[in-house]
Amino acid sequence: MRRIIAALIFMMIGAGGMYAAFEYHVVQSKEGWIFIPKSQTGLHDTYADIRTWNATTWKSHPKLAQSLVDNGKGKLIIQSASTGFFDGLFQSAPKKRSAENTQTPTRRN
Secondary structure (H helix, E strand, O other), rough: OOHHHHHHHHHHHHHHHHHHHHHHEEEOOEEEEEEEOOOOOOOOEEEEHHHHHOHHHHHHHEEEEEEEEOOOHHHHHHHOOOOOOOOOOOOOOOOOOHHHHHOOOOOOO
C-alpha cells in the first residue's frame, strides 16, 4: 500500500512540474528569478538565463520577448539587449607611468 501511495505522490509532483513547464517561463535576470506566464502553451523557452543576452539572441526568442512585454517586464529586454553595446566605446587607455613617477621621491633638506 505504501508503494502505491508513494507512486501516486510522485505522479502528482511530475504532473505539476509538466503543467508549470507548459504554462510558465522561468527567467533568470540580473534582478533575480522571474516566473512569467507563457503567451502560447508549449515547452519553448521554459528556462532562460537572459543576463548575458544581446539583441541578436532576443531575435531568436520572440515568444519569450512577447510574454515579458505582455506581463510588464519589457525593461528586462532593453537592459539585457544593451549589455555589451557600449562596452569598449568609453574605455580609457591604460595610463602610462613615466620614469619620474616610478621613482621614489627624495627629500630635500
